[in-house]
Amino acid sequence: MDTVVLGISGSLRKDSVSTKLLRAFGERAPKNIDFRIADISRLPIYNQDLELPEPDYLLDWKRQIEPAKGILIVTPEYNRSIPPVLKNALDWASRPQMPPGRGLWANRPTAIAGCTPYTLGAFGAVHHLRQVLTFLNMPALQQPEFYLSQAAEKFDANGKLTDPTTIKFVDGLWSEFVKFMERF
Numbered sequence: 057m058d059t060v061v062l063g064i065s066g067s068l069r070k071d072s073v074s075t076k077l078l079r080a081f082g083e084r085a086p087k088n089i090d091f092r093i094a095d096i097s098r099l100p101i102y103n104q105d106l107e108l109p110e111p112d113y114l115l116d117w118k119r120q121i122e123p124a125k126g127i128l129i130v131t132p133e134y135n136r137s138i139p140p141v142l143k144n145a146l147d148w149a150s151r152p153q154m155p156p157g158r159g160l161w162a163n164r165p166t167a168i169a170g171c172t173p174y175t176l177g178a179f180g181a182v183h184h185l186r187q188v189l190t191f192l193n194m195p196a197l198q199q200p201e202f203y204l205s206q207a208a209e210k211f212d213a214n215g216k217l218t219d220p221t222t223i224k225f226v227d228g229l230w231s232e233f234v235k236f237m238e239r240f
């Protein structure tokens with residue numbers, strides 16, 4: 057049976073470079089990977105008053121996560137951290153609270169790619185995200201790291217990844233991530 061990997065983009069923007077990169081990961085996924093792109097757009101801003109009984113949008117979000125062996129997150133950087141929409145999606149599915157390390161996210165190996173139209177590859181966001189994943193008990197692939205700068209130049213007018221160097225990095229990340237997932 058194929059291994060399900062859930063791809064999450066940290067941007068809801070129609071022309072998001074992060075989502076373009078996430079789609080490129082999907083197009084270049086190895087044959088035995090069932091790559092699915094998460095829809096986090098229906099989640100309102102987290103409010104503990106809304107969490108029980110679990111609303112439909114939360115049940116739907118959890119149903120997207122449940123079959124996933126692994127998670128692949130492409131994140132932009134907002135003010136040197138992760139965008140609220142990504143933190144919101146992680147927070148919602150971490151509730152209702154479980155003992156540390158035993159929630160829905162726990163033990164799902166995760167790969168991270170930072171993406172920015174500017175410089176520094178969303179480095180700050182990637183490392184803030186690693187801190188959050190630690191608490192959620194999500195083993196994060198350490199190497200290769202993945203930081204895409206000047207991202208807008210790497211795609212054609214149809215949003216297809218055309219830059220050969222970035223394509224090589226995408227393939228390299230998949231190859232290590234597949235081996236990493238097998239360890240869990």
Ligand SMILES: Cc1cc2nc3c(=O)[nH]c(=O)nc-3n(C[C@H](O)[C@H](O)[C@H](O)COP(=O)(O)O)c2cc1C
Pocket residue numbers: 066067068069071072073074075132133134135136137171172173174175176178
């Ligand atoms: C609130 C906000 C803060 C931002 N802060 C950063 C930043 O710290 N580093 C960076 O490289 N880009 C920053 N940017 C620019 C984003 O990289 C740019 O908007 C990018 O296109 C967002 O990703 P997306 O195309 O996937 O939506 C910021 C953008 C916004 C809206």
